[in-house]
Amino acid sequence: xxxxxxxxxxxxxxxxxxxxxxxxxxxxxxxxxxxxxxxxxxxxxxxxxxxxxxxxxxxxxxxxxxxxxxxxxxxxxxxxxxxxxxxxxxxxxxxxxxxxxxxxxxxxxxxxxxxxxxxxxxxxxxxxxxxxxxxxxxxxxxxxxxxxxxxxxxxxxxxxxxxxxxxxxxxxxxxxxxxxxxxxxxxxxxxxxxxxxxxxxxxxxxxxxxxxxxxxxxxxxxxxxxxxxxxxxxxxxxxxxxxxxxxxxxxxxxxxxxxxxxxxxxxxxxxxxxxxxxxxxxxxxxxxxxxxxxxxxxxxxxxxxxxxxxxxxxxxxxxxxxxxxxxxxxxxxxxx
Numbered sequence: 001x002x003x004x005x006x007x008x009x010x011x012x013x014x015x016x017x018x019x020x021x022x023x024x025x026x027x028x029x030x031x032x033x034x035x036x037x038x039x040x041x042x043x044x045x046x047x048x049x050x051x052x053x054x055x056x057x058x059x060x061x062x063x064x065x066x067x068x069x070x071x072x073x074x075x076x077x078x079x080x081x082x083x084x085x086x087x088x089x090x091x092x093x094x095x096x097x098x099x100x101x102x103x104x105x106x107x108x109x110x111x112x113x114x115x116x117x118x119x120x121x122x123x124x125x126x127x128x129x130x131x132x133x134x135x136x137x138x139x140x141x142x143x144x145x146x147x148x149x150x151x152x153x154x155x156x157x158x159x160x161x162x163x164x165x166x167x168x169x170x171x172x173x174x175x176x177x178x179x180x181x182x183x184x185x186x187x188x189x190x191x192x193x194x195x196x197x198x199x200x201x202x203x204x205x206x207x208x209x210x211x212x213x214x215x216x217x218x219x220x221x222x223x224x225x226x227x228x229x230x231x232x233x234x235x236x237x238x239x240x241x242x243x244x245x246x247x248x249x250x251x252x253x254x255x256x257x258x259x260x261x262x263x264x265x266x267x268x269x270x271x272x273x274x275x276x277x278x279x280x281x282x283x284x285x286x287x288x289x290x291x292x293x294x295x296x297x298x299x300x301x302x303x304x305x306x307x308x309x310x311x312x313x314x315x316x317x318x319x320x321x322x323x324x325x326x327x328x329x330x331x332x333x334x335x336x
Contacts, residue, residue, distance in 0.1 A: 003117040004324055005245050006183055006331045010310050014166050016334055022165065023303050029155045030302065031104075031127065038102060039147045040129055043095070046087065048078040054278025055245035057083040057091065058226040063113045080110045085171075085229040088130035089257060089292050097290075102131025107296065113177055118245055118311050119301065120297040122316040124224050130294030138256050138291055140210075143234055144178060145249050146293055148206045150238065150252065151176040154302075168308055171243070177204040180211045181222035194223045194248075201248035210236035213266070227266035228275055230255035244308050254295020260285055285308075311335065 022043050042073030049055045056079050065079040074190035076278025084107050098269035107128035114120050155172050162170045188196045242249035263284050267273050283289050300316040
């Protein structure tokens with residue numbers, strides 16, 4: 001299934017060559033400032049993992065990863081990653097990082113069951129990051145502090161690009177706002193979760209929507225989240241209002257990671273107790289991993305926002321249906 005929005009009278013700000021140059025500027029600027037602000041070291045990361053490791057991101061729990069066997073290595077089965085949410089925490093332990101230090105990586109993934117459209121591709125590229133915190137830092141204040149640091153770097157990048165491309169005016173507000181999913185439901189009780197996100201993003205322009213995964217007072221969760229990496233009480237999404245498409249645009253999902261008690265609780269609530277037998281989950285249950293905060297920032301989505309593009313295919317090469325390619329071409333949306 002595909003969903004395509006064609007903005008009225010859309011005209012790209014930059015041609016393909018200038019777009020490619022601008023993408024490189026955005027990535028290098030953001031990456032440098034992000035690493036400095038967060039005290040992160042860039043590391044290499046896997047494209048695939050072994051299923052029994054429990055390291056792959058299960059996303060909402062329904063998506064199946066792309067799998068294959070490594071014939072030249074005892075025919076070992078492996079999975080293409082969905083993200084590196086769990087791998088990063090284990091890497092921090094293995095590499096000897098300490099409190100206040102962290103890592104980031106260029107994460108490339110395939111999400112074969114993704115619904116294609118302006119914001120979604122089967123190819124996913126993120127700055128995946130993770131940082132060690134103390135047990136005392138597992139609180140909302142620490143989470144909000146991290147969000148503000150990331151937002152400062154995002155605003156800096158927007159200013160940087162606007163200085164080089166006058167046709168792209170800054171639109172981000174001075175500060176990012178915060179709201180919980182329950183506050184959002186109380187505020188807009190007759191809306192769907194996506195409608196609520198659109199409403200608050202349009203009002204605030206930049207907002208962190210927190211506490212995603214658990215059921216709200218209505219009996220429904222705001223959105224589905226895997227139960228085994230984020231603490232559902234200490235996570236959230238950075239969402240911007242995107243006037244090009246007239247809708248909310250999620251740029252980052254992040255959170256303070258589960259400890260032993262929250263892992264057990266969330267696995268039980270999700271009916272996923274069988275995961276406790278996996279290697280990664282056993283390490284959390286045995287208190288063998290550091291306390292961390294981490295997340296992913298969509299690289300192509302970020303570039304799309306910064307360059308005011310109508311389709312993610314304008315900033316990344318991927319696969320689309322013939323019908324979508326034809327519709328985009330007719331509307332002046334040049335897919336790479």
